[in-house]
Amino acid sequence: MIEVIGLLGIAALVAFTVRKRLALVGTVTLAALAAAMAVVVVMPAEASGEVLELTWRMSELGRLAAVVLLGTLALLVLAVWVDEPAYNFFPTALVIAAVVLSVLVLTTPIAIYAALLLGLLVPVGSFTFQVHRNRSAEAAFRHFSFVALGGCLGMSALALSASLGRDQPPATFVLLVVILVVAFALKLAAIPFHTHAALLASEVPASALALYFGVLVPTTFIAFAEILVLSGLLPAIVEIGKVQDLLLSLGLTSALGGAFLATGSTELRRVAVYSVIANLGQSLVGIATLSGPGIIGGMAIALVTGLAATQQLLAAGTLERRAGADRPSATTAPLAALAFVVGGFAMIGAPPLVAFPGHFFVELIAYSYSGLLGTALVIATLGVLLAQLRAAMAIFRTAPDRWRIEQRPIAGIVGGLVFLALLVGGVQPDGFLRPIAAFAAEFLRALHPL
Amino acid sequence: MLLLAIVAIATLAANSARQLRYMAVAFFGVALAAHLIDDGSLSASQIVVSMCSALVASAILFVAARDRRYGEDPGWRLWLATIVAAATTAAAFAFLRPATGDDINANLLGPDPSGVTTEVAAFWLLSSGIAILLTARGAVRGSLGALLMLTGTQLLVRMVPGPELALTLLLSWLQVVVALAGAFLIVNQRAAREA
Numbered sequence: 069m070i071e072v073i074g075l076l077g078i079a080a081l082v083a084f085t086v087r088k089r090l091a092l093v094g095t096v097t098l099a100a101l102a103a104a105m106a107v108v109v110v111m112p113a114e115a116s117g118e119v120l121e122l123t124w125r126m127s128e129l130g131r132l133a134a135v136v137l138l139g140t141l142a143l144l145v146l147a148v149w150v151d152e153p154a155y156n157f158f159p160t161a162l163v164i165a166a167v168v169l170s171v172l173v174l175t176t177p178i179a180i181y182a183a184l185l186l187g188l189l190v191p192v193g194s195f196t197f198q199v200h201r202n203r204s205a206e207a208a209f210r211h212f213s214f215v216a217l218g219g220c221l222g223m224s225a226l227a228l229s230a231s232l233g234r235d236q237p238p239a240t241f242v243l244l245v246v247i248l249v250v251a252f253a254l255k256l257a258a259i260p261f262h263t264h265a266a267l268l269a270s271e272v273p274a275s276a277l278a279l280y281f282g283v284l285v286p287t288t289f290i291a292f293a294e295i296l297v298l299s300g301l302l303p304a305i306v307e308i309g310k311v312q313d314l315l316l317s318l319g320l321t322s323a324l325g326g327a328f329l330a331t332g333s334t335e336l337r338r339v340a341v342y343s344v345i346a347n348l349g350q351s352l353v354g355i356a357t358l359s360g361p362g363i364i365g366g367m368a369i370a371l372v373t374g375l376a377a378t379q380q381l382l383a384a385g386t387l388e389r390r391a392g393a394d395r396p397s398a399t400t401a402p403l404a405a406l407a408f409v410v411g412g413f414a415m416i417g418a419p420p421l422v423a424f425p426g427h428f429f430v431e432l433i434a435y436s437y438s439g440l441l442g443t444a445l446v447i448a449t450l451g452v453l454l455a456q457l458r459a460a461m462a463i464f465r466t467a468p469d470r471w472r473i474e475q476r477p478i479a480g481i482v483g484g485l486v487f488l489a490l491l492v493g494g495v496q497p498d499g500f501l502r503p504i505a506a507f508a509a510e511f512l513r514a515l516h517p518l
Numbered sequence: 519m520l521l522l523a524i525v526a527i528a529t530l531a532a533n534s535a536r537q538l539r540y541m542a543v544a545f546f547g548v549a550l551a552a553h554l555i556d557d558g559s560l561s562a563s564q565i566v567v568s569m570c571s572a573l574v575a576s577a578i579l580f581v582a583a584r585d586r587r588y589g590e591d592p593g594w595r596l597w598l599a600t601i602v603a604a605a606t607t608a609a610a611f612a613f614l615r616p617a618t619g620d621d622i623n624a625n626l627l628g629p630d631p632s633g634v635t636t637e638v639a640a641f642w643l644l645s646s647g648i649a650i651l652l653t654a655r656g657a658v659r660g661s662l663g664a665l666l667m668l669t670g671t672q673l674l675v676r677m678v679p680g681p682e683l684a685l686t687l688l689l690s691w692l693q694v695v696v697a698l699a700g701a702f703l704i705v706n707q708r709a710a711r712e713a
Contacts, residue, residue, distance in 0.1 A: 176680065185692055199713075200710060209656070209660060216667060227677065244614075
């Protein structure tokens with residue numbers, strides 16, 4: 069596995085060197101991603117190893133998430149190559165692929181955290197473009213500040229908890245867990261720590277936004293769950309209910325706040341980004357219930373939301389570009405418009421897509437936790453549904469005399485592929501949910517170590 | 519204790535610098551002193567790796583300045599950051615210090631196996647970094663805040679038992695990437711302002 073991560077790193081260097089030769093850099097990037105995916109797929113279950121005393125292990129969840137996230141990256145690379153050439157995107161995508169694999173296979177919490185921070189800082193280069201005409205430099209700076217602040221705080225909390233003896237006063241561990249949770253909330257753009265995401269949504273290129281919300285945010289969420297399991301802090305969370313309440317309230321605020329902000333948004337990108345924030349809120353609630361179905365649902369929502377975000381943000385970028393100074397409309401890019409609308413189905417967790425079981429599990433377990441919590445999550449889902457419907461109606465407000473498919477309909481093709489994958493997953497949910505269930509079992513064992 | 523004093527003074531120098539190049543040099547001083555604090559667990563390889571990354575990070579910021587005058591005037595932010603950092607360091611040390619019965623060896627030049635000097639330096643750097651980052655108007659002071667926080671984090675991670683060299687390497691790479699991202703933002707913000 070370390071060889072694959074090294075291969076992706078070397079490919080990133082090569083891609084950086086030849087980044088202005090589009091055909092070459094696109095081929096190198098896609099080939100490296102395909103090779104990495106192939107190795108992940110054929111690797112034996114629970115393969116493990118060690119490098120510089122750092123152990124790695126390919127868990128079932130790691131394999132599933134690697135395939136989903138590397139696949140998403142490959143689709144993004146294809147879209148950028150064909151439709152929106154951005155030279156720096158290719159090496160960035162390869163570095164992020166290496167980081168994603170590292171986060172998924174490493175077993176030392178601080179190493180996972182450091183790798184994650186590397187991945188979150190790399191897209192700063194892809195966020196900034198035409199800095200004289202927009203506020204993308206400011207958006208990138210705000211992202212940099214949030215990542216640095218959250219990253220250093222979280223890593224320090226982890227380091228302190230690992231170096232302190234277990235005989236410390238409970239208040240010490242409560243403080244450390246609270247710092248860790250807030251640190252991840254900063255990186256996940258959970259409300260009220262979402263101001264950088266709002267600026268990013270309106271100022272940076274759609275492909276870079278898709279890279280962040282489609283790949284890095286789900287990776288951050290998985291890293292959060294893994295770090296909780298591996299750090300040994302979970303028993304402290306169970307013993308002290310306040311931390312669980314903090315996680316629940318953070319998740320609920322994000323779910324409701326994200327849905328509320330999405331319903332008020334008129335820009336397609338903002339609708340997609342706030343829907344992601346609302347869904348991540350639901351995922352946080354799922355994890356915070358500290359129950360099997362909640363954890364499975366939370367992780368499933370995070371992964372599927374990443375795919376749906378990629379689908380919607382690429383489509384939104386295409387619609388905006390084709391519309392020019394006018395409002396985005398299906399008349400200029402019907403396939404991209406369709407991709408945006410079907411992406412909305414995944415965002416709200418509609419059956420028969422594989423997005424459904426995650427939302428169903430989390431809302432069900434939220435109801436069993438408290439009626440108010442369950443109702444709030446259903447309201448949040450309805451809010452996202454309303455926002456997606458408004459966006460769809462706005463795109464299809466005008467209809468041409470004759471529909472004509474746009475030239476280079478890559479956003480539509482990517483949307484179609486994602487929809488197909490989600491549909492196949494929905495028909496055969498076992499293949500998607502079983503690896504997540506294996507992780508949930510590990511999580512529950514870590515909650516009650518004896 | 520002497521190194522701790524150097525860390526504190528160099529942090530104040532970096533925080534008060536109006537020019538990015540002075541800031542970069544002062545940051546290298548901070549990192550140099552911080553990584554030389556001996557808590558009895560230091561290895562030569564770790565020191566070399568940490569020093570190299572600090573040197574590279576400082577050099578990246580130095581080059582990003584492009585001329586001697588470019589920087590950001592801290593103004594009142596200097597005092598706010600200093601007061602907040604001092605108060606937070608004391609609070610963090612009182613609240614998060616391990617509850618062990620070890621004696622504190624606070625001599626001027628020798629090593630401090632109790633780790634207290636390392637912890638105080640780490641808390642000081644973290645709180646200074648947070649205060650600078652939160653009050654930063656642009657990427658110049660933002661980068662300094664992020665690098666100071668990361669140096670504090672490196673000190674805390676050094677105290678964790680486990681794969682020490684691997685973690686040192688990872689954090690050193692992270693420091694270089696933070697400096698690169700910071701320099702990229704500095705150059706872009708300058709271009710946007712001068713347009």
